[in-house]
Amino acid sequence: MPAAAPASLPGSLEEAKERYESTKRALRAGLAKKRTIDRTLTDLESQIFLFEGSYLAATAASGGNIVKGFDSYLKVGPSRPNAAAAAASGLGADVPIEDRLFSTSSATYTRSLELKANEGRRAEAAAATAAAAAANAASSSQGQQRASKEGTADAESAAGTPTVEKKKKRKDAPGTGGKDKKRRREEE
DSSP states (O other): OOOOTTTTTTTSHHHHHHHHHHHHHHOOOOOOOHHHHHHHHHHHHHHHHHHHHHHHHHTTTTTTTTTTBBBHHHHOOHHHHHHHHHHHHHHHHHGGGOTTTTTTTTHHHHHHHHHHHHHHHHHHHHHHHEEEEEHHHHHHHHHHHHHHHHHHHHHHHHHHHOOOOOOOOOSSSSSSSSHHHHHHEEEE
């Protein structure tokens, strides 16, 4: 007597395809949710790093903080006004990594900071690309306007009326995309 097939096996090809598609949809939804959670984690860890740095930099010279202690807050001496001036001027804003108790408690904070830095570079590259596209569109429309003006300029010069010409932008000037395009190609 043949053994009965397990209930989990599909009875037909259509059922198998349906299960495959539903599993595929569930996987895509799970991956999208994971990406969202990863992005949120990256944002939170970046904010913690920035807030921690600003707190430690602001309090280091003004009497103490939770990491170094508050002993210097009770000390009175000639170094106090200089420390307050340094804190106000933003000197000493570099916080040693050993003092970053909260950021370093996360196993993924370095990866989050790298992702945030890369995200900033991508945003700058996208902005540069958009600026270059706008500059190209503007230059092509200026070229068309210039071509139509050249016909009127020839007529004006024949009549003795002076014309004003615009200077051309250099291709490697900032914002025109000359060197920016080369740099983006090298980064890719």
